[in-house]
Amino acid sequence: MAKDILxxxxxxxxxxxxxxxxxxxxxxxxxxxxxxGEEGDSISMAGQNQNEYYLIGRKDGDLTCQFFMNDTATTxxxxxxxxxxxxxxxxxxxxxxxxxxxTGDPEWEGEYILQSLRAVIVDGKMAYAxxxxxGDATGPAWTTISA
Amino acid sequence: xxxxxxxxxxxLLYTRLYIGAYSLCDHGITFNECMAEIETPPIDGWxxxxxxxxxxxxxxxISGVQLLMDDDADSxxxxxxxxxxxVSVALLFGGGGAPAVGDxxxxxxxxxxxxxxxxxxxxxxxxxxxxxAGDDRDAYLITPFGVVLSPxxxxxxxxxxxxxDLGQAHAAGAWGMILVxxxxxxxxxxxxxxxxxxxxxxxxxxxxxxxxxxxxxxxxQSSACDRYVRAVCTRTSGTVTPVILFFANPVDVxx
Numbered sequence: 001m002a003k004d005i006l007x008x009x010x011x012x013x014x015x016x017x018x019x020x021x022x023x024x025x026x027x028x029x030x031x032x033x034x035x036x037g038e039e040g041d042s043i044s045m046a047g048q049n050q051n052e053y054y055l056i057g058r059k060d061g062d063l064t065c066q067f068f069m070n071d072t073a074t075t076x077x078x079x080x081x082x083x084x085x086x087x088x089x090x091x092x093x094x095x096x097x098x099x100x101x102x103t104g105d106p107e108w109e110g111e112y113i114l115q116s117l118r119a120v121i122v123d124g125k126m127a128y129a130x131x132x133x134x135g136d137a138t139g140p141a142w143t144t145i146s147a
Numbered sequence: 148x149x150x151x152x153x154x155x156x157x158x159l160l161y162t163r164l165y166i167g168a169y170s171l172c173d174h175g176i177t178f179n180e181c182m183a184e185i186e187t188p189p190i191d192g193w194x195x196x197x198x199x200x201x202x203x204x205x206x207x208x209i210s211g212v213q214l215l216m217d218d219d220a221d222s223x224x225x226x227x228x229x230x231x232x233x234v235s236v237a238l239l240f241g242g243g244g245a246p247a248v249g250d251x252x253x254x255x256x257x258x259x260x261x262x263x264x265x266x267x268x269x270x271x272x273x274x275x276x277x278x279x280a281g282d283d284r285d286a287y288l289i290t291p292f293g294v295v296l297s298p299x300x301x302x303x304x305x306x307x308x309x310x311x312d313l314g315q316a317h318a319a320g321a322w323g324m325i326l327v328x329x330x331x332x333x334x335x336x337x338x339x340x341x342x343x344x345x346x347x348x349x350x351x352x353x354x355x356x357x358x359x360x361x362x363x364x365x366x367x368q369s370s371a372c373d374r375y376v377r378a379v380c381t382r383t384s385g386t387v388t389p390v391i392l393f394f395a396n397p398v399d400v401x402x
Contacts, residue, residue: 017397018315027154069240070154071251071294074314077154078251082292083314083397086185117292118182119238119253126157126240126251129180 009096012065016074017083021092024067027077029127032066036093036108061139063091063112063132066122081117081128088113088135094145103147110140154242157251161241163299164212165390166226167234168326168361170299171214174223176272179211181238181253183291206279207255207291209236213274216264227262227275234259235324235363236277237392239295248309250295252392254324256280256365290322293394296339296378299328303386310345310377311393319396322367323352326390332359333385339393341373351376358387 012028013021070076092109094101101107112132120129134140164172184206214223237254239246246252257277265272297308323339335358341351352368358380378391 016314017317068154069157069242069251071242071249072154073312078292079314082251082290083317083395085183085292085397086289087397113185116182116184118180118184119240119292120180121159121177124159125155126159126162 009098009100011092011094011096011101013090013092013094014080015084015089015091016080017087019089021090022075022080024077024080027067027070029066029068029122032064033093034065035061035063035132061134063093065130065132066120067128067130069119069126069128077128081114081130084114085117086113086115091132091140101145103145105145107143107145108140109143111135111138112140156243157240161244161246163239163241163246165235165237165239165326165328166212167236168328168363169221169226170328171223171226174214174217176213176215176267177211178209178213178238181207181209181291183207183289185289208257208279209238209253209255209277211274211276213265213267213272216271216273223273227259227273230259230262230275232259233257233280234277235326235365237324237326237390239298239390239392246295246298248295248298249311250298252293252295253291254293254392254394255291256324290394290396293392294376295391296323296376296393297380297389297391299388299390301329301386301388302335302380302382305382306380308378308380308391310342310375312345313372313374313376313395316343316374317372317395317397319371320367320369321352321372321393321395322365323354323394324363324365324392325354325356326363326392327356327358327361327387328390329386329388330358330360331385331387333387334359334383335385335387335389336381336383337389337391338379338381339391340377340379342375342377343373345375348377349373352393354391358389359385 067077071078091112113135115133116131263274337354339352340348
């Protein structure tokens with residue numbers, strides 16, 4: 001059923017410093033994920049690589065989100081994010097249809113650089129506010145989760 | 148380590164603030180944020196820190212630290228009233244309780260550019276920002292987020308703290324910060340050790356201060372760090388309260 005893609009069925013995976021994908025979904029603060037998708041093409045020059053416009057700041061392709069400050073070794077958001085500041089890593093957002101994401105469900109994936117990592121106070125709790133910027137000239141893309 | 152390592156119990160209530168070697172969180176109202184940002188300055192060869200300061204942007208730093216004004220010796224007014232001073236600043240984020248070994252932390256050697264007084268809810272408060280003191284060649288500008296290796300506890304005998312699993316080895320080195328918040332004037336040595344297997348330990352990052360006075364120190368290490376680290380505080384005489392923080396550099400970092 002296509003209309004049952006709910007926010008609580010989102011997975012977000014971020015590669016750690018060793019380029020191993022880590023599922024940070026349980027650390028993601030609900031409602032804070034923003035920036036999945038593309039801007040429409042209205043400012044391009046003919047023949048220009050559209051994705052390069054993101055790299056030079058002419059389009060806003062930032063992925064922003066907040067995570068609880070989970071310090072679990074290897075897999076916690078604190079452990080993963082502090083190790084990739086300034087590095088290009090794969091970020092994957094998966095959307096489950098009526099259930100947890102599985103094979104065939106929509107997926108947004110690409111290379112991003114963690115450009116900003118801020119420890120902030122959210123309702124009395126410590127959290128990380130992250131800004132991921134486009135990390136390469138290819139750009140992220142919509143696909144589906146593979147087996 | 149946090150009581151529940153889910154991270155969802157890291158309340159502001161369990162956050163501890165150190166300005167220099169002085170714990171001021173009992174006067175704490177709030178802070179705005181502590182940040183780490185990477186952004187290429189527009190002019191090749193330009194010192195990143197100079198670019199950030201002139202443009203109003205920051206690489207790292209803690210903004211909006213707001214504390215109740217207290218004129219006791221070594222309290223908030225004493226510690227914050229003089230601007231342009233170099234001072235190590237750290238925030239420790241406890242989970243479900245006071246910060247413990249393994250909990251996250253944020254630290255920078257900093258410069259305090261301002262002191263502002265304001266009146267939140269009729270109380271006089273003193274507020275300050277802390278900018279990074281170094282330049283873009285310093286490791287701590289890349290890695291201000293780390294882990295607690297020794298929390299604020301008075302020690303009276305040689306102590307080997309619990310180890311912390313960093314998840315993997317770090318090839319790009321690391322840096323450490325020690326804050327001696329209390330001392331009886333005795334003599335101690337402090338060192339961070341590393342291990343590949345959490346069993347066989349070697350010296351990795353020694354501090355030079357002896358813990359005989361209230362002071363801070365920042366040390367760096369360019370060689371690779373193994374997966375596990377721990378702090379060892381060795382007593383010769385007296386008692387001491389050392390807060391030891393560790394920051395492993397991300398892979399491929401190029402300051």
